[in-house]
Amino acid sequence: MGEATYETNTGDMRIIARTVDKLPELGADCVRAIHFTRAQNAENIIKTGLDYSHLGMAMATARAWGKADEVEYYSDDPRYNYPGVKIVVMDMSNEEWKGHNKMQTASGRISQDRIVGIVDTVHSPSETTSTLSPSILMAELSSKP
Secondary structure, three states: OOEEEEEOOOOOEEEEEOOHHHOOOOOOOEEEEEEEEOHHHHHHHHHHOEEOOOOOOHHHOOEEEOOHHHOOOOOOOHHHOOOOOEEEEEEEEHHHHHHOOOOOOOOOEEOHHHEEEEEEOOOOHHHOOOOOOOOOOOOOOOOOO
């Protein structure tokens, strides 16, 4: 299953990638943000968007890269590295991402319209095609030696 179709709140239909290879191209001046979660939470986020209001800034729960081929679809952190973990993939302009990470402008929610995929996590860097050198790493959810 590479893609799934969902109806938005306005009745529009949109495609959500279910595998990394089906994710759309990342636009110019955009970032790809990822959020690790349980499968049932991921399905809810598709409908409601990513709520980070209790955290203050999006980078408290998501991390972002400016190049799609550098995104790390895995985590060394055991909280996000177990069977069944899903990754919510969101694309947005760099300016929008910056706005989600300033206390004065953060809305508390990334719109469900920014979600382009719900993909499985890989369980080690060797399982991803990423170059593993993120050019824009806004937040680090796991510490690496």
